[in-house]
Amino acid sequence: xxxxxxxxxxxxxxxxxxxxxxxxxxxxxxxxxxxxxxxxxxxxxxxxxxxxxxxxxxxxxxxxxxxxxxxxxxxxxxxxxxxxxxxxxxxxxxxxxxxxxxxxxxxxxxxxxx
Numbered sequence: 001x002x003x004x005x006x007x008x009x010x011x012x013x014x015x016x017x018x019x020x021x022x023x024x025x026x027x028x029x030x031x032x033x034x035x036x037x038x039x040x041x042x043x044x045x046x047x048x049x050x051x052x053x054x055x056x057x058x059x060x061x062x063x064x065x066x067x068x069x070x071x072x073x074x075x076x077x078x079x080x081x082x083x084x085x086x087x088x089x090x091x092x093x094x095x096x097x098x099x100x101x102x103x104x105x106x107x108x109x110x111x112x113x114x
Contacts, residue, residue: 042068
């Protein structure tokens with residue numbers, strides 16, 4: 001895997017460590033709260049997007065989802081925290097979950113997906 005984009009969160013060192021432990025070698029981060037974040041373009045080499053659902057607006061969430069679907073990029077939805085992300089990755093095995101899988105997951109926040 002080459003690159004992951006994290007959208008949301010401020011203190012993401014623990015999340016970066018979890019991703020590094022799963023073989024991620026490049027991590028980009030957008031806070032999801034800055035006015036310019038809604039105008040950013042997902043980097044071309046992005047393979048997976050991690051949306052930290054507790055820390056981003058619904059409008060940015062929807063924009064990221066639409067862009068990811070168009071480009072075939074997998075999306076992982078997780079509340080803030082390295083433990084939550086680690087549990088999602090362990091639960092999903094070697095394949096990261098897609099949005100449709102998360103809608104049925106008890107870990108994802110259903111109101112963050114709509």
